[in-house]
Amino acid sequence: MSSDDGEERVPLSRRPEWADVRPLPQDDGPNPVVPIAYREDFREAMDYFRAVYLADERSLRSLNLTSEVIAMNPGNYTVWHFRRLVLETLNVGLLEERDYVDHVAEHNSKNYQIWHHRRWLAEKLGPKAANKELEFTKKILTIDAKNYHAWSHRQWVLQALGGWDDELDYCQKLIEDDVFNNSAWNQRYFVITRSPFLGGLQASRESEVSYAIEAIMANPENESPWRYLRGLYKNDIDQFLSDNHVSEACLKVLKSGHNFLFALSLFLDLLCFGFQPSDEFKRVVEGLRNSVASSSDANLATSVCNILETVDPLRANYWAWRRSTLPSIVC
Amino acid sequence: MAAVPSSSGSTRCSSHPHPHQEMKLTITQLEQLKVERKVFEIYHLLSDVSPHAKSLMMELWRDKHIEFLTRGLRQLGPSFFVLDANRPWLCYWILHSIALLGESVDSELENNVVDFLSRCQDKDGGYGGGPGQMPHLATTYAAVNTLVTLGSERALSSIDRGKMYKFLLKMKDSSGAFRMHDGGEMDVRASYTAISVASMLNILDSVLIRDVGSFIQRCQTYEGGIAGEPGSEAHGGYTFCGLAAMILINEADKLDLPNLIDWVAFRQGVECGFQGRTNKLVDGCYSFWQGGVLALMQKLLSVAGKQSEASTLCGGLGSGESMYNMTSSTPGKLSDIGFSFMNEKTECGPLFHSVALQQYLLLCSQVLEGGFKDKPGKNRDHYHSCYCLSGLSVSQYSCCKDPRHNPPLPNEVLGPYSNLLEPIHPLYNVILDKYYKGHEFFSSS
Numbered sequence: 001m002s003s004d005d006g007e008e009r010v011p012l013s014r015r016p017e018w019a020d021v022r023p024l025p026q027d028d029g030p031n032p033v034v035p036i037a038y039r040e041d042f043r044e045a046m047d048y049f050r051a052v053y054l055a056d057e058r059s060l061r062s063l064n065l066t067s068e069v070i071a072m073n074p075g076n077y078t079v080w081h082f083r084r085l086v087l088e089t090l091n092v093g094l095l096e097e098r099d100y101v102d103h104v105a106e107h108n109s110k111n112y113q114i115w116h117h118r119r120w121l122a123e124k125l126g127p128k129a130a131n132k133e134l135e136f137t138k139k140i141l142t143i144d145a146k147n148y149h150a151w152s153h154r155q156w157v158l159q160a161l162g163g164w165d166d167e168l169d170y171c172q173k174l175i176e177d178d179v180f181n182n183s184a185w186n187q188r189y190f191v192i193t194r195s196p197f198l199g200g201l202q203a204s205r206e207s208e209v210s211y212a213i214e215a216i217m218a219n220p221e222n223e224s225p226w227r228y229l230r231g232l233y234k235n236d237i238d239q240f241l242s243d244n245h246v247s248e249a250c251l252k253v254l255k256s257g258h259n260f261l262f263a264l265s266l267f268l269d270l271l272c273f274g275f276q277p278s279d280e281f282k283r284v285v286e287g288l289r290n291s292v293a294s295s296s297d298a299n300l301a302t303s304v305c306n307i308l309e310t311v312d313p314l315r316a317n318y319w320a321w322r323r324s325t326l327p328s329i330v331c
Numbered sequence: 332m333a334a335v336p337s338s339s340g341s342t343r344c345s346s347h348p349h350p351h352q353e354m355k356l357t358i359t360q361l362e363q364l365k366v367e368r369k370v371f372e373i374y375h376l377l378s379d380v381s382p383h384a385k386s387l388m389m390e391l392w393r394d395k396h397i398e399f400l401t402r403g404l405r406q407l408g409p410s411f412f413v414l415d416a417n418r419p420w421l422c423y424w425i426l427h428s429i430a431l432l433g434e435s436v437d438s439e440l441e442n443n444v445v446d447f448l449s450r451c452q453d454k455d456g457g458y459g460g461g462p463g464q465m466p467h468l469a470t471t472y473a474a475v476n477t478l479v480t481l482g483s484e485r486a487l488s489s490i491d492r493g494k495m496y497k498f499l500l501k502m503k504d505s506s507g508a509f510r511m512h513d514g515g516e517m518d519v520r521a522s523y524t525a526i527s528v529a530s531m532l533n534i535l536d537s538v539l540i541r542d543v544g545s546f547i548q549r550c551q552t553y554e555g556g557i558a559g560e561p562g563s564e565a566h567g568g569y570t571f572c573g574l575a576a577m578i579l580i581n582e583a584d585k586l587d588l589p590n591l592i593d594w595v596a597f598r599q600g601v602e603c604g605f606q607g608r609t610n611k612l613v614d615g616c617y618s619f620w621q622g623g624v625l626a627l628m629q630k631l632l633s634v635a636g637k638q639s640e641a642s643t644l645c646g647g648l649g650s651g652e653s654m655y656n657m658t659s660s661t662p663g664k665l666s667d668i669g670f671s672f673m674n675e676k677t678e679c680g681p682l683f684h685s686v687a688l689q690q691y692l693l694l695c696s697q698v699l700e701g702g703f704k705d706k707p708g709k710n711r712d713h714y715h716s717c718y719c720l721s722g723l724s725v726s727q728y729s730c731c732k733d734p735r736h737n738p739p740l741p742n743e744v745l746g747p748y749s750n751l752l753e754p755i756h757p758l759y760n761v762i763l764d765k766y767y768k769g770h771e772f773f774s775s776s
Contacts, residue, residue: 180359182609186564231553
């Protein structure tokens, strides 16, 4: 393996500064299972790492060795943990460490250890690090807009260090880029419900409902805004039932006669909570029922379940279960 | 017996794009279309061939899988260095897969596994990713499940349960949640692996479970699924971990179960397999993570039904009183909840399409040279082999009320009946018989 700058890697056994250390082989036993045919440079670096780890040698050369080992296997949590102990002991510049993590993370953006290390680092740096951290996650999200670790880190940064100002705009931009990006919708919900500057879910509900419905009308087959819309009424069933926007959105999509699965599913939720449907609703559902030839029932919610069972055979068992658990008060 | 669902029921984002939008699809839609094309190509092929060829295509290539798995146990190439901190996982993925296939390894190899894992056991309890590495909850879970899967007295007694308890306690944060390792990250995975291990080893107590339930409850998102941390996105892996942990501590009723079921039910898509998150791509491993959630739910449906009713009547969730009362089987101790759970009645069939899922696994995930993969176009690996086979077992037994005494009917198993795998305990994901053996061992010692 050659190092980053292209120079040939000098084995540790040939480096004078390691002459006093006796490498410690892995204790795999005489008949190991799942044995890995390590390459020589990997085995050697790990042998030296084990030696300094066991001796708890918190030195600059140990720090450099962890960099070498991490470059080979960034998934080794023991090495990262030891690196933090060394950093704390040596009091090394944290900004320098951040540059280092920037570098490692570029090629390993889905690794738990790197993100945990990043969080540890940012916590030490405090609020002044917020911008840099947000920029960093933005960079990763440009490559993969659904990177789970990057989003978790971003949320942690916002809550622990701040930087909420542009977050709603950022969500907006990502949703515009790809309206099917559920991670961006989730982040929007996070901002709406948790930003200290937006006044909470109730204050934003009206505008968010419009936002979600607009996205639904453009792509009624997109599950993300439907779940978002439902989420806006979490723990507030009364509003969910009384807000005409929700039922009107359902009706509009149902009337169109295609891509109506999520609309019908949300309509079923409404009915289960005691929604009183208009005659128009009943007519539209009856029309759908006829068009898909599912069995009719005096009870509207039962009819809805029947339609869902027919048009969504993959979930036939689920809709049958929903039908069997319809509350008695539902019409 | 093909189960290609009709396109009218499709729920994926690529279905029926408006004509004027076809020119301008988003990344999510483009990626989805690519996968759908590959998957449907396979399914169309299936509909064109003779019944004999069809039955061959549906076959589980047992010998090839065993060969691939056993080889990994004996030797792994240099490229596996990336899993050097996950070797107990490799043991679990491989040995659980072999056990699912109804096979076992010879006693010499079994002893070698026990010996190797003993070298991964920390002197202060718990297991690390390899000899000399720090103990870590995930590899501890993998090591314990491996040893239970082996099932010999030598294997089971090699676990230092006294020190294990101390290790688990050390991983518990003041908030109640668990960290993966000393100074490590705190998430729903950590809570599940800690609780699962403690429950399995009969060392679960009120100290370990304190405030775990409220942490997991805070991780349930507006979508219905569970995230790794409060605020993050609902995700199949964390949803399984969160629900299983909640059941093991008897607090499943704290979750919004109807919403959770709805979210998971919608994760199965036109490809017939499960996706991990809303609008993400199908992946065979979620056959277990998501399919397993719905398998667990089959025993919680009465609780979920009561929650639906309560929310209708009171306009909000639950009154705080525990609805999942296990008094029918009276668990004397917390560790026995996993045992009692299997005695709970299964009231109806699965809430997912189990034949369709089997079709995805056999045709799109199975690699004819042995092993399983995420989706067509990807490579096989041991992780996907383990979770595809686990998901296959879950779906084969999903209509079974008592898997140990009444095996599934032929029409519940896709392909030849010889495809039938061993049943698992869905809370721990170990073979059911091995679970009972381990439970008996740890209850009496």
